[in-house]
Amino acid sequence: MTEYAITTAQLAKIYPGVRAVDGLDLRVPRGSIYGFLGRNGAGKTTTIRMLMCLASPTHGSASILGLQWPADRLAILQRVGYLSEKKLLFEAMTGRDLMRFNRPYFPRWSDEAAKRYAERLEIPMDRAFRKLSQGNRTKLCLLLALAQGAELLILDEPTSGLDPVVMDQLLKVLIEDYAGEGRTIFLSSHNLAEVEKVADWVGIIHQGKLLLEAPLEEIRADFRRVAASGNNLPAQPKAQIFSVASSGSFTEYFVRNDAERFAAGLRAQGAAVLETSPLNLEQVFLQLVKKEEPCISGNIGATPAAVSSSI
Amino acid sequence: MYFWKYWRDTRRGVFVYLGVLIWIVLFWMYAIYRANRLHNIGGDPLILWAMMVGVTFSFVYMCAIVMGLILGTSNVGSDFAKGTAEFLLTRSRSRRYFVWTGWLTGMAELLSLMIVTGFIVVGATAFATGPVWRRVPSPIRFQVDQDFIDIPKMVLAAVLMAALVFGLTYFMSVLLKSRQRGVIASLGILTAYQAVNVILKDWARISLPSLDLMERAYASETWHLSPQVVMLFWAVLALAFPFAAQVALDRKDI
Numbered sequence: 001m002t003e004y005a006i007t008t009a010q011l012a013k014i015y016p017g018v019r020a021v022d023g024l025d026l027r028v029p030r031g032s033i034y035g036f037l038g039r040n041g042a043g044k045t046t047t048i049r050m051l052m053c054l055a056s057p058t059h060g061s062a063s064i065l066g067l068q069w070p071a072d073r074l075a076i077l078q079r080v081g082y083l084s085e086k087k088l089l090f091e092a093m094t095g096r097d098l099m100r101f102n103r104p105y106f107p108r109w110s111d112e113a114a115k116r117y118a119e120r121l122e123i124p125m126d127r128a129f130r131k132l133s134q135g136n137r138t139k140l141c142l143l144l145a146l147a148q149g150a151e152l153l154i155l156d157e158p159t160s161g162l163d164p165v166v167m168d169q170l171l172k173v174l175i176e177d178y179a180g181e182g183r184t185i186f187l188s189s190h191n192l193a194e195v196e197k198v199a200d201w202v203g204i205i206h207q208g209k210l211l212l213e214a215p216l217e218e219i220r221a222d223f224r225r226v227a228a229s230g231n232n233l234p235a236q237p238k239a240q241i242f243s244v245a246s247s248g249s250f251t252e253y254f255v256r257n258d259a260e261r262f263a264a265g266l267r268a269q270g271a272a273v274l275e276t277s278p279l280n281l282e283q284v285f286l287q288l289v290k291k292e293e294p295c296i297s298g299n300i301g302a303t304p305a306a307v308s309s310s311i
Numbered sequence: 312m313y314f315w316k317y318w319r320d321t322r323r324g325v326f327v328y329l330g331v332l333i334w335i336v337l338f339w340m341y342a343i344y345r346a347n348r349l350h351n352i353g354g355d356p357l358i359l360w361a362m363m364v365g366v367t368f369s370f371v372y373m374c375a376i377v378m379g380l381i382l383g384t385s386n387v388g389s390d391f392a393k394g395t396a397e398f399l400l401t402r403s404r405s406r407r408y409f410v411w412t413g414w415l416t417g418m419a420e421l422l423s424l425m426i427v428t429g430f431i432v433v434g435a436t437a438f439a440t441g442p443v444w445r446r447v448p449s450p451i452r453f454q455v456d457q458d459f460i461d462i463p464k465m466v467l468a469a470v471l472m473a474a475l476v477f478g479l480t481y482f483m484s485v486l487l488k489s490r491q492r493g494v495i496a497s498l499g500i501l502t503a504y505q506a507v508n509v510i511l512k513d514w515a516r517i518s519l520p521s522l523d524l525m526e527r528a529y530a531s532e533t534w535h536l537s538p539q540v541v542m543l544f545w546a547v548l549a550l551a552f553p554f555a556a557q558v559a560l561d562r563k564d565i
Contacts, residue, residue: 075403084397105312106403
């Protein structure tokens with residue numbers, strides 16, 4: 001058993017004139033809740049479609065639960081649950097009909113689990129899909145993915161269009177019931193607050209390239225905003241400085257790794273360091289997508305030794 | 312389970328068809344009853360039998376074309392338009408499974424409908440006129456004036472036409488990812504083919520294999536080929552459509 005639920009190597013999808021996904025190297029650890037973040041059109045859904053064997057990559061490769069795409073397509077589909085961005089099922093079928101339809105495709109399907117989730121999520125299983133509210137539609141889609149006994153859940157914008165109560169219900173089920181049993185969740189979203197609440201790993205994609213991939217704890221610990229005042233301070237992103245904003249003699253740095261040492265370097269240059277503060281995921285995301293430099297998977301910045309050389 | 316979904320998706324069309332058929336047959340029985348009273352056509356069993364066969368196969372042929380068009384649109388192509396293709400094609404089966412299961416189920420429904428139509432029309436006519444076939448020397452193959460009627464060939468022609476229209480519509484719906492576009496394209500291709508055939512016949516004296524299978528099934532004028540070769544040509548083409556749909560779907564990004 002590999003330690004990663006998903007790995008991709010230089011995965012790319014190129015349409016005429018558009019590089020939707022451009023050399024993606026993902027590493028999604030088993031048992032993690034991985035938030036896959038990006039702006040609209042960043043390449044999240046295209047990546048997910050490739051992982052779910054719905055679109056073929058222009059080049060590169062992907063391995064899911066140790067299985068190779070496309071050779072092991074059916075085995076992958078048996079072991080991976082998927083919630084698409086559209087959240088559309090056969091509209092004339094009821095929840096029970098959909099269970100009946102779904103059951104034979106998945107050897108690990110559990111009627112008992114389906115019944116449990118239906119009760120817990122309060123889904124009206126005898127109502128046609130087209131008559132369900134957006135929230136119940138999403139819940140039913142999720143129920144089908146959960147009851148198939150998947151080892152990995154791939155969720156594309158699972159909570160978009162949901163009210164806070166339904167969102168909370170869904171996240172509770174995902175975290176407590178599903179991830180609690182050591183299974184992996186890969187969820188794409190641009191709802192950063194939601195991801196910050198549930199994820200333990202984060203990948204940020206922008207214009208088809210992976211800008212950052214790291215555990216959330218590491219991001220919280222290593223990313224800092226450093227506000228400084230002084231003359232001739234570095235004004236360009238470099239090494240662990242991933243974003244800079246200057247206004248007169250006041251400069252705001254967003255740095256990765258060893259912010260204290262970076263601040264010491266600034267002081268050594270005669271600058272006054274006004275503040276060093278931690279960043280939340282939203283701030284990191286906003287600063288990163290302004291810059292567009294890819295980083296290496298699992299490596300969230302330059303080595304501390306590079307600090308002094310960068311300033 | 313895809314059989315079951317296909318049946319659910321198409322059963323309304325099947326029931327509507329059967330309902331319309333029953334109304335038409337009732338009207339037909341009434342017409343026979345009136346004609347018998349006015350003109351005593353039942354006096355010549357051969358003519359009456361020829362008329363029954365003609366009417367039956369006209370129905371069956373019409374059924375083949377109409378239901379071929381309707382059933383041909385129920386496939387993965389319609390799921391693209393409804394936005395459910397992502398759900399369907401992430402079930403753990405190959406794409407070819409969905410293409411062939413849909414095609415086989417549709418063909419089975421189509422053939423069943425044609426058989427039911429045949430039985431209903433013959434049964435109703437027999438009820439209205441008395442069992443005339445007992446009075447005809449050879450009710451399967453016989454000649455009336457200039458027309459030679461061969462029921463097995465007519466059955467074959469109707470089945471082929473059904474498979475052809477169904478297969479073409481099926482393929483076009485998958486290719487164009489929409490049932491509406493599939494039907495329009497299919498009708499367009501059939502009409503264009505007939506038009507090209509007429510133009511070539513008039514201007515260049517070249518006859519393509521005719522689509523009017525019922526009339527031409529046993530006429531050897533087409534391309535100067537034997538009727539068997541013409542039939543074989545259409546049969547191969549009809550079977551090529553699900554293969555083409557499979558190739559199209561296998562290569563498609565969803």
